Amino acid sequence: MLNSITQENIKVGEIANGLPLTIPVYRLKGSGAGPSVYIQANMHGAEVQGNAVIYQLLELLKHTPLNGDITLVPYANPIGCNQKSGEFTLGRFDPITGTNWNRMYHDHTDLIPEFVEAHQNLDDSALKAAFKSTLLEQTHALLDGDAYRLTTGKRIALNLQALAHQADLVLDLHTGPISAKHLYCPMYARESARYFDIQNVLLIPEGFGGAMDEASFCPWWQLSQTLAQRNREFPIMVEAFTVELGSQEKIDLEEAKQDAKSILNYLNHKKVIDSNEYQPNQMTRYACYLKDYLAYYAPMGGMVEYTAPLGEPISAGTTIAKILRMEQYLSEQPLHEITLPVDAIPILHFASASVNQGTELYKFFTHYFEL
Amino acid sequence: MLNSITQENIKVGEIANGLPLTIPVYRLKGSGAGPSVYIQANMHGAEVQGNAVIYQLLELLKHTPLNGDITLVPYANPIGCNQKSGEFTLGRFDPITGTNWNRMYHDHTDLIPEFVEAHQNLDDSALKAAFKSTLLEQTHALLDGDAYRLTTGKRIALNLQALAHQADLVLDLHTGPISAKHLYCPMYARESARYFDIQNVLLIPEGFGGAMDEASFCPWWQLSQTLAQRNREFPIMVEAFTVELGSQEKIDLEEAKQDAKSILNYLNHKKVIDSNEYQPNQMTRYACYLKDYLAYYAPMGGMVEYTAPLGEPISAGTTIAKILRMEQYLSEQPLHEITLPVDAIPILHFASASVNQGTELYKFFTHYFEL
Amino acid sequence: MLNSITQENIKVGEIANGLPLTIPVYRLKGSGAGPSVYIQANMHGAEVQGNAVIYQLLELLKHTPLNGDITLVPYANPIGCNQKSGEFTLGRFDPITGTNWNRMYHDHTDLIPEFVEAHQNLDDSALKAAFKSTLLEQTHALLDGDAYRLTTGKRIALNLQALAHQADLVLDLHTGPISAKHLYCPMYARESARYFDIQNVLLIPEGFGGAMDEASFCPWWQLSQTLAQRNREFPIMVEAFTVELGSQEKIDLEEAKQDAKSILNYLNHKKVIDSNEYQPNQMTRYACYLKDYLAYYAPMGGMVEYTAPLGEPISAGTTIAKILRMEQYLSEQPLHEITLPVDAIPILHFASASVNQGTELYKFFTHYFEL
Amino acid sequence: MLNSITQENIKVGEIANGLPLTIPVYRLKGSGAGPSVYIQANMHGAEVQGNAVIYQLLELLKHTPLNGDITLVPYANPIGCNQKSGEFTLGRFDPITGTNWNRMYHDHTDLIPEFVEAHQNLDDSALKAAFKSTLLEQTHALLDGDAYRLTTGKRIALNLQALAHQADLVLDLHTGPISAKHLYCPMYARESARYFDIQNVLLIPEGFGGAMDEASFCPWWQLSQTLAQRNREFPIMVEAFTVELGSQEKIDLEEAKQDAKSILNYLNHKKVIDSNEYQPNQMTRYACYLKDYLAYYAPMGGMVEYTAPLGEPISAGTTIAKILRMEQYLSEQPLHEITLPVDAIPILHFASASVNQGTELYKFFTHYFEL
Known part of the structure; x- marks a missing residue:
């Protein structure tokens, strides 16, 4: 093993019997x-395949020379991960409040005006370091403030x-329900999307909607914008993506290896590793x-056979679903083609x-185009 | 019976077996x-006491002369109302998506610029009628548009x-979890709050957050604001409140009668009825x-005895909860006073x-004051 | 259309808002x-494919001459069918009590001693008719008795x-979670299992465990046994099967047509229809x-890749699952082959x-053998 | 502190992220x-008051001289205890299977014939010790056997x-939903019921239904019965009760102290402690x-006001509930007195x-009588 891997378990909460909720953090230097x-x-609790991708990344990375530090966190949500309802994992939202676990990240962009005022004379590298510190300090300040002010999520x-916020490149591994692979990519980073082995790319605006990718890149994008208004060109120093690996409730180790390699393509491009x-x-x-x-919401209640091929372009007019409604077999058409x-x-x-x-x-995807 | 009551069942959706979801609508002329x-x-499915209040309102109103039409809708959400999870009713959010059922109303304020442009020459009464028509038309346009564009909620x-939107006065009956009675009141309507027999009043800003009260009054408040910018004083023609009746999962018919009378106080004040x-x-x-x-979020996980009296002012430093944590009886203090x-x-x-x-x-309520 | 189909909706309960729960019943004469x-x-709410099979049966049967009456009931459980928890259907058990919906049928075998005493002098055909009447009478007596004695299920x-209980042949269409097709067949009816296009057959004893198939055949098997003790050979007049169609949460109309034909093979064998x-x-x-x-219960907690081919014999020692445990990547083997x-x-x-x-x-299936 | 208390955390399972499920065990010697x-x-997850009773027992017992060992286990079910669905705790049954957590104990009575054959020549005291050992050995044999044979529960x-099984006296602390205190007491132990401060006592037969109290006393009762058939009088050496403390989802520390004292009355009677x-x-x-x-099952769907006083005798004909059904306010009686x-x-x-x-x-309780 070329690289040593260290593990730390961080405490992120407590459950009703008073036991800690912890998350394993793996680090390569x-x-x-x-x-x-x-x-x-x-x-999201049901979106487990990312854990297998992290497993394969660890297996591959332990033998790969590293230019940059890599931190890997499987099981990021110890509540969602273990929330069963029947056979399936009810891990998309807090079961108490209904709030989507991936909409509770903190938006730090309000720090920027004061930050720019205080640090605009620094050079790019020092400015980057200072802003990273500010983001981390503020995050810890919120964590260390009055305990009664923070929700579980x-x-x-x-x-x-x-x-x-310690990283320059952030990847949040998710899956869809039944889904083709796709990538959420901020518009400014679209060139980077070419390095993932993912055919379909969703270009998202730089505003904040609560997700990890946005929480990671928005402050940097906003900082760049703010400085541009002051006629300083400051590159967006962080890239962040949500990588949608396919379908939930499924582990496929071979596919995970392919996805790990796809991520390494990107990291190679970014010089985190050097490997042809x-x-x-x-x-x-x-x-x-x-x-x-x-x-596209169901235009009627019923039992659905899904017929559209995922991930591939289809034409207007294609049948995408057949909806069976057996309550009115005699009085109406029981089978509807959508x-x-x-x-x-x-x-x-x-x-x-x-x-x-x-x-x-x-x-x-509608009005899609070749990247 | 002085007034005749009519019933209509409106269809608001379809469930998976294709059966309609309907809601009963009672009308007095x-x-x-x-x-x-x-x-x-x-x-919200667990907030059932409002149905009992509507029952008592119907019992009282059928013998009361009416100046205005009254429409009463119990069981407003046929999904939430029937969603059980264990003994309790899991009716606060869509069980599929986690979205709060009371955050899905439509914000019509974007209609206002065009509306004002087209109708500003009308007198107050005609303007009110025209705007009411516009709100209703737009609501129906959305309902009658492509079925695939609308979520269940x-x-x-x-x-x-x-x-x-047909009404001038809108009351949305809710309850808290374990709760004292309280009233959500838009700031412009604070004088009206004095007519409800509700001790605690939450004054909310006039912005839109997705709830029924806001959906009802925001367009009218916004219309008034827009006309004010054009130097026309146009009263806010609609009042809307969320009435929090107490605790969920509970029916109390006698208490419901008191709450029905409290609502009639307000309707009497507004000349819907004339009754000393x-x-x-x-x-x-x-x-x-x-x-x-x-x-106030739990500062630790545990088992809670709630000790604060609901609805009455208490001083800083009062114990509001005791949190028992039996996992570390020996290694830490097992009982925490909050x-x-x-x-x-x-x-x-x-x-x-x-x-x-x-x-x-x-x-x-903090920084509270006498109304 | 050769045969006329009639529909009746029967009321099987009421939900919390007082609306009836109904089930559609289709009949061919x-x-x-x-x-x-x-x-x-x-x-079971998630086991929807049987509805598609009933659709295909209706499509095929409307053109087929019938010797016997056929009654078809899709959506047999209007609560389970519409109970969502997240994206999936939580329809295996009553969400309030946890009781499996398919373990609540009534066992009528306690009627037999008295019945035999009263009717043993009848010939086979009259005895059959009398017992069928008794089963139906007793079922209706329970339904028409004190309402407070019956649970929802x-x-x-x-x-x-x-x-x-009106029928001679009873089929209860189910699915597994992720599953190969298989048939629950009472031991006395094993010869009939050859007529279904189902490779794997589970031979069940004739005792009562609460399921529909057992509720249908147990009384008849027990009647036959009781008469045998009195030295009368009385055939078991009813056959009943649970047909497991494959996986839950899935509609496949083409596969449903094959399963409909498989059922018609059996009905043809039984002379319900005559069709080569x-x-x-x-x-x-x-x-x-x-x-x-x-x-086979999970020997450890973890994330599972299922690797065994469903429906086909495999040898002892074959890997059936890989279990990933990323909490202890460093301190133990993270990947376990089961x-x-x-x-x-x-x-x-x-x-x-x-x-x-x-x-x-x-x-x-262990200790399996060729049928 | 007179007595020393020790804590051990025992592992009772693993959750999906591979972390152990543990239970705290407190022991006094x-x-x-x-x-x-x-x-x-x-x-049962929602039945939390027993934890408060154990807290109060520990507080009282640490200053009380003890004749016998006492083992106390709060949070006996780490899954149920932390299973939220909305605001309430969905902890009555395994959320995956629906199986009641309190119906999964093992029935050891099948060990008795062989045990009696082997040990009937021992005197009472040695026989008791031998049987206790057998129960413990068999319990551990099941736990240490093939891991794939055991369900989570x-x-x-x-x-x-x-x-x-190490103890002579077993108390399983539960609560009802909304409930008066009551005691499940095996018929042979009815005299002991007089020592609890609990007004209402349910006398249960000695058969096994899956609960902890039964799992504890049934083998001993059965052993006594078996020996009686061989004309040996062997006392039932173990007493076990389910103590129903009142309502679920509620912590009341003062009430818990009363219940702790009620338990100590019984332990004093049994000479576990000596305290007037x-x-x-x-x-x-x-x-x-x-x-x-x-x-008593709801004879109709609806919204219920519960009017019967819990715990006190009432006469036939008393109104126990009012059921409101607002769907048919006009077409039927909306309010039903039950x-x-x-x-x-x-x-x-x-x-x-x-x-x-x-x-x-x-x-x-019907056909109740004074104890």
Whole structure:
């Protein structure tokens, strides 16, 4: 083993019997010549495949020379991960409040005006270091403040941010329900999307919506914008992505190895590692703006056969689902074919065949284009 | 029976076996001399007491001369109302998505610029009628548009808005978990708060957060604001309140009668009815701004004895909870007394004795004042 | 359309808002020359494919001459069918009590001693008619008795039994979690198992465990046994099976057509229909006694990749799962290969990759043999 | 502090992220002159008050001279204790399977024939010791056998039995939903029921139904019976009770102190302690046989106001509930008064006001008598 790996368990909360909630943190030390990396998985309880990707990353990285430090966090959410309801994992939202676990990260952009005022005379490198320190200090200040001010989810999120803000490159590993692989990529980082072996790329605006990727890059993007208004060109120093690995409730170790390699392509491109071995596959990559990411809700209640191929472009008019309604077999048509209203790439569909009217049936890239 | 009551069942969705979700709508017809009223209950599944209040309102109103039309909707949410998880009703959020059922109403304020442009020459009465029509048309347009664009909750919400936008006075009956009575009152309508027999009043800003009361009054408040910018004084034509009746998971018919009378005090004040019988009780009413409504999260996981008296002012330093942690009886203090950080009125507390670190333990009025 | 189909909606309960719970019942009338049939689906909420099979049966049967009456009931459980928890359907047990919906049928075998005493002089045909009447009368007596004596699930079950006890052949359509097709077959009816296109057959004893198939055949088997003790040979007049169609949460209309044909093979064999078209496929069928149906519980908590091929024999020592445990990547082996302890046919596995220690990982036929 | 208390954390399982599930075990050492005691609490997740009783027992016992060893286990079920669904604790059954956590204990009575054959020549004291050893050995053999044979709940139950079988007196602390205090008492131990400050006593038969109390006393009762058949009088050496402390989801430390004293009355009677301080209150105690413990299911769906006083005798014809059904306010009577069919003592009622038809509304002692 070339690199040593260390483990630390951080406490992120306490459950009702008073026991601590902990998260394992794995660290590999780099030479310092390259950017540092933070990768986490399984913030949503059912989205387990990222843990397998982290396993494969550890297996690959322990033999790879490292320029930058890498921090890896599987099981990022110890509540969601263990919340069963029937056979499935009910880990998308806090079971008490309904709040999506991935919408509770803290937005630090309000720190920027004061920060810029105080530090604008620093050079780029010192400014970067100072801002990183500010983000970390503020994160710890929130964690160390009055305990009664933090919700369960916010405390977990802040603990993860305390790790993520140390890094230059942040990857949050998720999955869809039943889903093709896709990548959430901030618009400024679209060139980087070419290094992942992921065909479909969602280009998101730089605003904050509560997710880890946004919590990581928004302050840096905003800092860059603020300095630009003062006529200083300051690069966006952090890149962050949500990597959607496919379907939830599923572990596939071989596929995880491919996804680990896909991540290493990107890290190689960023000089975290130097290895000719990790090069992206040739493929047609498609991009779609978030505003064109169409949520298609079930137009009626029923039992659904999903027929659209995930990940591949299909034409308007294609049948995407057959909805069976056996309550009115005699009085109405029992089988309804649902067709796509526009040209699109189906990215994911609902995990169950049973839907209410208004359940999210599919999500589609529309107005997509080659990246 | 003086007034005739009519019932209509409106369809607000379909469940997975294809059966319709319906909501019962009761209507009483007034003379037309007074404002019209819309009252709904049980949007959150466990908050059932509002149905009993509607029952008592119907019992009282059928013998009371009416100036305005009154529409009453119990069981406003047929999914939440019937969603059991163990013995309790899991009806606060969509069980599929986690979205709070009371945050899915539609914000119509974006209609206002165009509306004002087109109708500003009308007199107040005609302008009110035109705006009411616009709100209703737009609500129906959304309901009648592409079925695939509406979530389950949005469809329910829009159907309820299609009823509420017909009214001048809107009351949404809720409860807290374990709670004292309190009233959500928009700041412009604070004088009206004196007519309810409710001691504690939360004054909320006029912005939109997704709830029924806001969906009802925001467009009218915004219309008034927009016209003020054009130097026309146009009164806010609609008042809307969320009435918090006490604790969830509980029916108390006698208490419901008192709350029905409290509502009739307000309707009498507004000339919906003319009855000397319905006069508010003398009481000290306290008010608190929403920004001072303190959510107090459990500073540790444990088993909680709640000791603060709900609804009454207490001083900083009062013990509000004892938290028992039996995992470390020997190694740490097993019993923790939690004290209030500021003077406050405890309004509600969590429904269960088991809390994680970060579970919302209490909500307090702080910086409260006499209304 | 050769046969007319009629629909009746039967009321099987009421939900909290007072609305009725109803079940659609479809009936086709036969000439009377053959046995009558009862088929139901979706007693467990997530097991939806049986509804599609009933759809395909209706499509096929409307053009097929019928000797016997056929009653078809999709959506047999209106609560389970619509109980969502997250994306999945939590329909295996009553969400309030935890009781398995398929363990609440009534055992009528206690009627037999008195029945035999009263009717033993009747000939076979009259005895059969009398016993059928007794079963139906007693079912209705329970339904019409004190309302406060029946649980929610028992009331649904009794309503379904009131339909099933009219039939000579009863099929209850279920699915496993992730599963190969298999058939629960009472031991006395093993010859009939050859007519279904189902490779794996579980031979169950004739005792009562609460399920629909048992509720249907146990009284008849027990009647036959009791008469045998009095030296009268009385055939078991009813056959009943639980047909496991594959995996839950999935609709596949083409597969449903194959399963409909498989059922028609059996009905053709039983002379419910006369059609050379419906003949079973040649295949090696395997059988296993219920006592040898091995539930294999997760020997450790972790994230599981399931590797055993479902439905096909495998040898002792085969790897059936890889369990990933990323909490102790450094301190223990993170990846565990789980091997099969005996020769077996894997029939089904858990629906999620996340398991606690002791979660049912697989079920296996062991000591299986060719049927 | 007179007595030293030791703590051990025992591992009873593993969750999906591989972390151990542990239970805290507190032990006090006695002189050996009296019987040993095992007390556990919170096997059902929402039934938390027993933890407070154990807290108060520890506070009282640390200053009390002890004849016998006492083992105290709060938080007996680390899964149930932390399973939230909305605000409430969904801890009555395994959320994956629906199995009641208190029905998974192991029945050891099948060991008895062989045991009696081998050890019947021992004297009473040696026979007791030998049987205790056998129960413990067999419990450990099951725990140490093939890991794949144990469900999650069975493993927890066996770990608790491994503690309970060491004791002569076993108390399992539970609560009802909304409930008066009551005691489950095996018929042979009815005299002991007089020492608890609990007015209502349920006399249960000595058969095994899966609960902790039964798992503890059944083998000893059965051993006594078996020896009686061989004309040897062998006392039932173990007493076990389920103590129902009142309502779930509630911590009341003062009430817990009273219940701790009530338990000490019993332990004093049994010579575990010698203290005149702990004497039962004078009260009329009522008893009811389990067969007469009437479950009263909601005769209709609706919203319920519970009106029966818990714990006190009421007469046939008393109104026990008002059921409001607002769906048919016009077409039927919206408010139904439900009356009690027989003289009874209401012991507990459902925790929520919303009930389906067939939900368990109340449980009543009927045909009760003075103890």
